[in-house]
Amino acid sequence: ALSSGSVEYVDIEECAKRGIRLEAKNVTFNTAEHINKYDINDLRHPYETLPTSYTGMAFKIFQGTPNRAPCVELKASPAKIIQGHNVYGSTSIHLGSSEMIAALYHVLPEFYEMLDVENTLLDLIDCTFSARLKNQNQVKQVIEQLKNISNKQMRTAVRNEHETTCYFSRNSRHVDRKAYGKGFEFQRQLADLRAKKEQGCNSYDHVIEVMSCPHLQNFAQNLLRLEAGAKRRYLDELSIPKKLVDAIKFQTEYEKNGNCLITDIWKRAFNPLLEALKGQKMNIFNDDEVHTQLKTAYFTITPKGNISYSKADRVFRFYRSLISDGYNAVKDSFSSRATFYRQLTLLLDVGFSKAQLQQLKGKGMDNVIPLLQVIEIDFSAQRPSNWVEPKTSPIVDFYLTGETNIVHLKRA
Incomplete structure (x- = not known):
């Protein structure tokens, strides 16, 4: 913690000499002769993205305040910078943080020497x-x-x-x-x-x-x-x-x-x-499965050689009306019973039973199941069975030395 009124600052110009890109908050045009054309004040480091083996990592230098020491902020998905995706990945803080710090070391090795990494x-x-x-x-x-x-x-x-x-x-x-x-x-x-x-x-x-x-x-x-x-x-x-x-x-x-x-x-x-x-x-309701099933059964080839699913789409709309309004209401809404039964037959021909469709009541009364039964988290199946835990970076790795509780850095 910083003492009251004490503020530490980053030597931002030294950072620039070591590869950091800067921007100026204030730039003033000066018309006087024999001096620089521009006065540049309040240099600062903007948010930027550092390249890694796969995706980028957000990086920013913050100057000190009375309540916070100057620091470097790193933000990234460790899984993405290690694997190229975050569909699944490791739960190791050690692995993720090591890879993020290693990415900074690879891109800006001279700037890295300015950092107090042990107090991350x-x-x-x-x-x-x-x-x-x-x-x-x-x-x-x-x-x-x-x-x-x-x-x-x-x-x-x-x-x-x-x-x-x-x-x-x-x-x-x-x-x-x-x-x-x-x-x-x-x-x-x-x-x-x-x-x-x-x-x-x-x-x-x-x-x-x-x-x-x-x-x-x-x-x-x-x-x-x-x-x-x-x-x-x-x-x-x-x-x-x-x-x-x-x-x-x-x-x-x-x-x-x-x-x-x-x-x-x-x-x-x-x-x-x-x-x-x-x-x-x-x-x-498994609308996607029903629609796919109907498109597999009902399609035509146009004169230009394209596939048309207009019939499947028409039958699917009929199916959705049964779901939303119920069997009896839809049946009564048809002026021609023959038309209704033709549409119904097209559903029966792809595997629906008449009894199943007749039971549809509509108005949100069908296929009601507990929501927790749908959102079931299987913590043992979050990754493929052949997934292997990645190893920490050979460039930067943390380890604890006995009771001293000090972080050391191994560099290649």
């Missing part, structure tokens, strides 16, 4: 786990349902306009929470990277190659991701040390008996939501 602090941990649902449409249905849930201090955010994402207690000083469709996010990110490549940017070729793997895409499909961003105040409540080396030792001790620190942080963060979901029910 841990300010935020993102803890994410997923539930595997039956299809993407079900993921959307669950997210829409979650937008109406609140319990205790956890409230859905006022602005929740995203169809595939739901925020809870956004910008909290303790913990941010959100639920989103991982498959949707994954495909959006891959499409954005491919668009950049088409525009001539080749920086993400390695990431595109990783994310284009069919096995990875299949694993991401139909995942409902629940993410908790535990901030420093929240970590303090859990007695997780602020100093990084102590936090690494804390996790090691915590997990000696088979516990998982990241899992337990997540459970504590999402417990209010799980409590609120008890007794909640929702309607589940």
Whole structure:
């Protein structure tokens, strides 16, 4: 802690000499002769992205204040910079932090020598786990349902306009929470990277190659991701040390008996939501599967050689009307019974039973199941069975030396 009124500053010009890009808050044009044309004041370091083996890492230098010593802030998804994706990954604080610091060392080795790495602090941990649902449409249905849930201090955010994402207690000083469709996010990110490549940017070729793997895409499909961003105040409540080396030792001790620190942080963060979901029910319909089944059965080839699914789409609309309004109401709405039964026969021909369709009541009374039965987190199936834990960086690695509790750096 800094004493009252005492402020430490970064030698920002020395940082620039060691490869740091700077910007000026104030630039004044000077018309006097025999002097510099510009007066530059208040140099500072803007947020920038440092390259890693895969994706970028956010990096910024902060000057000191009366309440905070000057520091370097690093933000990244450790899984992304290690693997090129974060569909799954390690829960090791040691591994993630080592890779982030190693990335800084690789890009700015001379600047790195200015840092007091042994006193690195841990300010935020993102803890994410997923539930595997039956299809993407079900993921959307669950997210829409979650937008109406609140319990205790956890409230859905006022602005929740995203169809595939739901925020809870956004910008909290303790913990941010959100639920989103991982498959949707994954495909959006891959499409954005491919668009950049088409525009001539080749920086993400390695990431595109990783994310284009069919096995990875299949694993991401139909995942409902629940993410908790535990901030420093929240970590303090859990007695997780602020100093990084102590936090690494804390996790090691915590997990000696088979516990998982990241899992337990997540459970504590999402417990209010799980409590609120008890007794909640929702309607589940596998629209995607039905539509795909209909398109497989009902299609035509146009004179130009294209495939037309107009008939399948028409039958699907009939199916959705049965779901929303019920069998009897839809039957009564048809002026021609023959037309109704022709549409019904097309559904029966792809595997539906007449008894099954006749039981549809509409108005949200069908296929009602407990929401917790849909959002079922299997902590033992968060990664593929053949996944191997990555090793820490050979350039920068932390280890504890006996009782001295000092972080050492191993450099190649």
